[in-house]
Amino acid sequence: MSVYEVLSERGFIQQVTHEEEVRELLAKEKITFYIGFDPTADSLHVGHFLGMMVMAHMQRAGHRPICLIGGGTTMVGDPSGKTDMRKMMTREEIDANGELFKKQMQRFLDFSNDRALMINNADWLLKLNYVKFLRDIGVHFSVNRMLTAECYRNRLEKGLTFLEFNYMLMQAYDFLELNRQTGCVMQMGGDDQWSNILAGADLIRRKEGKPAYGLTFTLLTTSDGRKMGKTEKGALWLDPEKTPPYDFYQYWRNIDDADVGKCLALLTFLPMDEVRRLGALRDSEINIAKKTLAYEVTKLIHGQDEADKARQAAEALFAGGGSLDNVPTTVLSPADISNKRLIEILPVTGLAASLGEGRRLIAGGGLYIGEEKVEDPNMILDLAAFKDNSLLLRKGKKTYHRIIIQ
Known part of the structure; x- marks a missing residue:
């Protein structure tokens, strides 16, 4: 089975240019492709993980991934999927975030012997001569056509800055530059990047007279269309x-x-026969599939030891066995809780963001000490409530937090 068929069977592929050419290319040749990551935060999130799974499948099939760190494009900000302009970041912030991205990506891809590359587009974008760039690259872009792109249409309702309007040109130029430097012939990305990817493939064909391709993968959303990965x-x-x-x-x-x-197919390497078997489980048996999903994804991101600890902690809470050592924990001193109301401690644990939220949680019957519901929002947290210097709080049915007194 070719990697195109693997990605298709697992539900990744959303749109692709020249489908039959791409299918044949991935089956018969070993290509260099890229996915871009703008370092707008100091960590990758689960939305990025989907792209890294695509790269891992591709690398396993013998293709070479380029992780393009957007040190230059982040200075502008991608309007795709955004209703507001991104926060402007300094070069120092962007560079620091890019270094953290690199460390996280090395868990998923083999960078030895140039089997994968990590490149920063700041290396060329920040050196561009603006007038030369407009003459060489801007001449190939139609403003009328650009304004029909979904990424710009959405932003036009609130106001699209000229700064953001340049983003498509910069991303297209990235593809061209990578094609020239490394022979990269395909860009991949989330489906919200489709317009930008088409622009890059078209630019290569115009400037170099060579074929170039694009492929988008599905965005990670719930069955009712909400973006997944928000807590x-x-x-x-x-x-x-x-x-x-x-x-x-x-x-x-x-x-x-x-x-x-869907998540088992997209976010694990389990064989599809097993994915289909687990995904077909119903009623209480679906919990078997959920435990498998949680363990496999946590193992990929954090390693087997941390996945084992997380599973053990969950079993300790929900099945009544094992150790509580790996349950989220806050360590306090006796002085920290002396004459303090429980709602004053909740923000420290993260179970409530404020006193008001703590009051609403208790009023709604959503806070427990052990199995006892907390009824009084002014309850004083007494040391006598701690057993072996430990107190287990529960928010709702499934969110636990332990307080330890030392």
């Missing part, structure tokens, strides 16, 4: 300091039943 605390990050492995595990353990099969 109460924000994005689902791949950095364990930003999203602890236990919280990461629990996110996948608690996804909707309708999304389990």
Whole structure:
């Protein structure tokens, strides 16, 4: 089975230029391709993980990935999928985030012997002569055609800056530059990048007279169309300091039943026969599939040891066995809780962002100490409530947090 068929069977492929050519190319040749990552934060998130899975499948089939760090494009900001202009970042912030991206990507791809490349588009974009760029590249772009692109149409409603309008030209130029430097013939990306990818492939054909291709993969969304990877605390990050492995595990353990099969196909390397078997489970048995999904994804992101710890912690809470050592924990001193109301401690644990949110949580019957529901929003957290200096709080049905007194 060719890698195109693998990606298609697993549900990745959304749109592709010259489908029959691409299918034949990936089956008969070993190509260099790229996916771009703009370092707008200090960690990759689960949306990026989908792209890295695509690169991993491609590399396993013998193709060479380029991880393009957008040190230059991030200075402008991609309007795709955005209703507001991105926050302007400094060069120092962008460079620091790019270095963190590199470390995380090395968990998924083999960069030895140039089997994968990591390149920063700041190397050429920040050196461009503006007038020369307009004459060489801008002449090939129709403003009328650009304004029909979905990424610009959405932004026009609130106002599209000329800064952002340049993004498509810069991304297209990236493809051209990578084609010249490395022989890269394909750009891949999320489906919101389709217009930008088409622009790059067209630019190569115009400037170099060579074929170039594009492929987009599905965005990671729930069965009802919502973007997946959003939690109460924000994005689902791949950095364990930003999203602890236990919280990461629990996110996948608690996804909707309708999304389990799709996530098993997209976010694990389990054989498709096993994916279909697990995805077909119903009622209480779907929990077997959810546990498998949570373990496999956590293992890929954080390693087997952290996946084992997260699974053990979940079993300790939900099945009544094992150790609580890996449950999210806050360590406090006796002085930290002396004469303090429980709602004053909740923001420290992350179970509530404020006193007001804590009050609403208790009023709605959503906070427990052990199995006892907390009824009084002014309850004083007494040391006597701690057993072996440990107290287990529960928010709703599935969110646990332990407080330890030292």
